[in-house]
């Protein structure tokens with residue numbers, strides 16, 4: 001068995017996902033210790049690591065100087081993942097956004113990444129295909145009673161995998 005597979009198996013999770021999760025746990029621990037665990041967008045407390053997101057106060061994407069804005073620590077704030085994602089969804093001019101092309105990838109279920117396996121009791125599952133270093137990985141999680149639940153699962157996993165760039169059902173306005 002390859003080293004990579006052993007890691008995945010022993011962690012019961014894809015190793016890169018586990019690594020991302022660990023970094024987030026460490027970050028959240030530091031954020032708490034420094035009393036920075038207040039959401040930049042809604043001013044409420046951020047209570048757990050999976051709610052935490054690293055937020056850019058000024059959107060770097062499609063700005064005049066994306067590289068500077070992306071790395072500028074003064075432009076970084078912490079927020080709830082939900083608050084961060086919503087802020088992008090309601091941003092003016094979102095319909096002119098190049099991400100709009102992703103609307104075409106909506107599946108028959110009406111949601112991005114959500115499929116149905118009618119043989120199952122809870123038939124909805126989501127699937128994310130990711131290619132990295134020339135290898136393709138498929139993340140598939142099932143057991144959802146409704147397509148909307150599966151869409152939320154998809155979004156969570158997509159944000160873990162792709163961070164800010166994730167094109168989620170929420171961003172697309174599908175949920």
Ligand SMILES: [Zn+2]
Pocket residue numbers: 039040041042043044079080083
């Ligand atoms: Zn918030």
